[in-house]
Amino acid sequence: MSYLVLARKYRPRNFSEMVGQSHVVQALVNALTTQRLHHAYLFTGTRGVGKTTVSRILAKSLNCTGVGGQGDITAEPCGVCQACRDIDSGRFVDYTELDAASNRGVDEIAQLLEQAVYKPVVGRFKVFMIDEVHMLTNTAFNAMLKTLEEPPEYLKFVLATTDPQKVPATVLSRCLQFNLRPMAPETVLQHLAQVLNTENVPADPQALRLLARAARGSMRDALSLTDQAIAFGSGRLDEASVRTMLGSVDRSYVFRLLDALARGDGRTVVETSEILRLNGLSAASTLEEMTTVLQRMAVLQAVPEMASGDDNADPEIAETARLAHILPADETQLLYSLCLHGRGELGLAPDEYAALTMVLLRLLAFKPSGALAPTALAPAAQIATGGSAAVSGKKPLAELAVRSQVESARASAPAAAPAIERVPEALQGAPAEVVTATDPLESSRLGDAWSQIVNQLAAAEAIAALTRELALQSELCSQEGGVWSLRVERESLSQPAARERLQTALQLALGDPLIKLSVEVGQVTDSPARRNGIALTEKQRAAEALIHTDPLVVDMIRDWGAKIVPGSIKSVSS
Ligand SMILES: [Zn+2]
Numbered sequence: 001m002s003y004l005v006l007a008r009k010y011r012p013r014n015f016s017e018m019v020g021q022s023h024v025v026q027a028l029v030n031a032l033t034t035q036r037l038h039h040a041y042l043f044t045g046t047r048g049v050g051k052t053t054v055s056r057i058l059a060k061s062l063n064c065t066g067v068g069g070q071g072d073i074t075a076e077p078c079g080v081c082q083a084c085r086d087i088d089s090g091r092f093v094d095y096t097e098l099d100a101a102s103n104r105g106v107d108e109i110a111q112l113l114e115q116a117v118y119k120p121v122v123g124r125f126k127v128f129m130i131d132e133v134h135m136l137t138n139t140a141f142n143a144m145l146k147t148l149e150e151p152p153e154y155l156k157f158v159l160a161t162t163d164p165q166k167v168p169a170t171v172l173s174r175c176l177q178f179n180l181r182p183m184a185p186e187t188v189l190q191h192l193a194q195v196l197n198t199e200n201v202p203a204d205p206q207a208l209r210l211l212a213r214a215a216r217g218s219m220r221d222a223l224s225l226t227d228q229a230i231a232f233g234s235g236r237l238d239e240a241s242v243r244t245m246l247g248s249v250d251r252s253y254v255f256r257l258l259d260a261l262a263r264g265d266g267r268t269v270v271e272t273s274e275i276l277r278l279n280g281l282s283a284a285s286t287l288e289e290m291t292t293v294l295q296r297m298a299v300l301q302a303v304p305e306m307a308s309g310d311d312n313a314d315p316e317i318a319e320t321a322r323l324a325h326i327l328p329a330d331e332t333q334l335l336y337s338l339c340l341h342g343r344g345e346l347g348l349a350p351d352e353y354a355a356l357t358m359v360l361l362r363l364l365a366f367k368p369s370g371a372l373a374p375t376a377l378a379p380a381a382q383i384a385t386g387g388s389a390a391v392s393g394k395k396p397l398a399e400l401a402v403r404s405q406v407e408s409a410r411a412s413a414p415a416a417a418p419a420i421e422r423v424p425e426a427l428q429g430a431p432a433e434v435v436t437a438t439d440p441l442e443s444s445r446l447g448d449a450w451s452q453i454v455n456q457l458a459a460a461e462a463i464a465a466l467t468r469e470l471a472l473q474s475e476l477c478s479q480e481g482g483v484w485s486l487r488v489e490r491e492s493l494s495q496p497a498a499r500e501r502l503q504t505a506l507q508l509a510l511g512d513p514l515i516k517l518s519v520e521v522g523q524v525t526d527s528p529a530r531r532n533g534i535a536l537t538e539k540q541r542a543a544e545a546l547i548h549t550d551p552l553v554v555d556m557i558r559d560w561g562a563k564i565v566p567g568s569i570k571s572v573s574s
Pocket residue numbers: 063064065066067077078079080081082083084085
């Protein structure tokens with residue numbers, strides 16, 4: 001006997017075998033039991049969730065004659081009478097399946113409707129099943145309306161579509177509509193385990209989880225993938241071969257990346273990205289897996305008790321919960337959004353791994369400042385305490401700032417200096433001497449601090465014109481012994497006058513008259529202006545995403561053909 005693929009072999013033959021669609025099954029069973037039948041049904045749902053299957057079971061229920069041949073309409077088709085067997089094998093004359101995707105025109109529909117005038121040949125009812133009904137042309141829809149509204153008593157319509165939005169309202173209003181849901185991975189997992197048990201195919205639970213996830217809610221896809229996996233793994237399903245077959249990224253890399261991002265550990269991020277490249281693992285599916293894990297983390301953060309409802313045997317649950325605990329909720333949201341948008345960029349870059357690294361590093365760059373986990377700051381703090389004896393003569397900036405404020409208050413002098421809200425942490429924690437540009441982390445902390453100071457000076461209007469431009473365009477390369485070394489790209493910004501005005505503004509703002517500025521010309525990689533630019537772009541992108549997903553806008557585009565004029569969306573505060 002030839003091998004029957006799993007998806008066909010395990011296609012449900014009656015309502016009780018249907019998996020994961022109990023809300024639809026319940027309604028249909030009740031209707032059949034009480035014989036309150038509608039003349040047209042519309043089943044909606046993504047591919048592989050059971051639209052055609054429900055339609056066939058419904059046709060059997062309507063036409064089943066029972067084991068003894070005396071049966072009536074039933075919610076439990078017997079499966080052995082002539083009608084049941086013929087519908088199962090696809091040769092029941094009164095059950096017609098038409099695929100509207102390949103029969104879109106008015107002629108095909110007219111041909112079908114011509115059959116409607118004849119009574120059923122063998123069955124109780126004629127059933128017309130039109131799949132992908134949204135593909136019909138408008139004239140075809142119009143040709144169908146009359147019959148759909150008042151069909152002969154012996155005729156039932158079953159329409160199915162993956163895209164109900166495209167079905168005209170005139171058709172929708174004449175049908176009883178049921179939405180078949182995509183199946184949850186747990187539901188698919190259970191069903192797969194059951195099927196493989198019946199088939200006597202040994203399978204790792206983790207391999208089944210991968211297949212269940214890859215099916216994206218479609219039981220048919222899950223069974224087809226399982227067929228492939230059985231062939232691929234020559235008769236058994238183990239995690240490694242299923243992973244290879246699906247081309248999916250080992251989640252341990254994903255967890256390592258997320259953990260490194262949570263700790264602000266750029267080195268591990270870059271190294272892991274390099275490992276992905278060496279192993280030829282897809283950059284796109286890495287980002288996709290990351291979004292999946294981040295989504296789970298966000299759910300756990302919002303509803304911690306959801307953890308207990310999960311598949312407890314899954315070792316990934318514990319790791320997800322741990323990450324959900326160490327990464328703040330707002331950063332989880334930010335990472336999710338960046339990963340999602342980052343996927344679109346992969347194709348634009350000449351090298352997808354370079355693009356992946358950029359996306360991952362962007363996640364670090366946009367980490368809210370001061371949000372580094374305690375472990376990441378520990379080395380700097382140690383240096384700070386270790387070095388304090390050697391530089392005890394020098395007072396930390398913060399202390400100076402506070403003292404000068406107290407003194408000026410005591411002298412009740414008019415506050416000439418624009419008050420800086422708070423001295424950035426990077427400049428408080430460690431004595432100035434130990435902060436140099438050699439370490440990338442230190443350098444980014446300098447960047448954070450510089451950006452914050454400059455933006456506050458600009459907001460307080462303590463700097464203007466060329467001085468402001470110098471501050472915004474410069475990178476703070478080091479800060480040693482009270483000398484702050486700035487670097488700018490344009491010679492015109494390194495004029496002594498602007499430097500002196502900026503120096504005075506800093507001395508006043510930080511209450512430290514000893515601050516000296518030096519300005520050199522060279523390549524700038526991190527300036528307040530650049531940071532502001534990136535933040536603005538991100539804000540603009542968020543504003544655009546907000547408009548594009550706004551329900552009102554979506555409705556207007558769909559119903560009225562409205563268009564968004566490119567470039568017309570502006571973030572309100574910018
Ligand atoms: Zn039957």
